Amino acid sequence: MRARIENQVLFIHKDDAPEYKKKGSVVRNTYFWTMRSIADRAPFDRDWEFASEVWLALNRVLIAYAESGYLNTSEIILEFPLSQGAIPDVFRNVATWAREEEETEVCHEK
Template sequence: MRARIEQEILYLHHEDVPPFKKGGSIVRNSYFWALKSIAGRAKRGRDWEYEPEVWFALQRMLLSFAESGYLGLSETMLEFADDAIIPDELRSISTRI
């Protein structure tokens, strides 16, 4: 998922956040609700926002879903620009574009 940090807020690109689908996969829908539950803001058509206080929880959540084998790495890894600074709390679930 494309990610960036501005003024200490982590933004996940809205097109990369998993959509909720009524009658869809239980794992994907659980993933959607888990991500949404700790987001500071998660509006349709807008980038989702996460404050530094939840980054550690986000890291654990992404690792858990990645290890489950039901979701691909592109869905559970944060992709930052080459020149972005990646905080320690997010390093284990992050890569560079």
């Protein structure tokens, strides 16, 4: 999931945020509701926002779903642009750097 941090708020790109599907799998829909419940803002067709106060909870959610094996790695791992600087310690085990070609596509919507 493409991600960035601005002013102690983590943003997940709108195209990478979990989706709810009426006839979707139980695991994917539960993942959607779990992520949405801890997000500060999760508007339709906009980047999802997570304040620093919930980063530990977000980390635990991502680890739990990663360990379940039901979701693809790309749906769980946070991908930060190289320009982000250091990945915060709380996300070290669930984050990586975006590939260079994705650098230009990292979310910049405000």
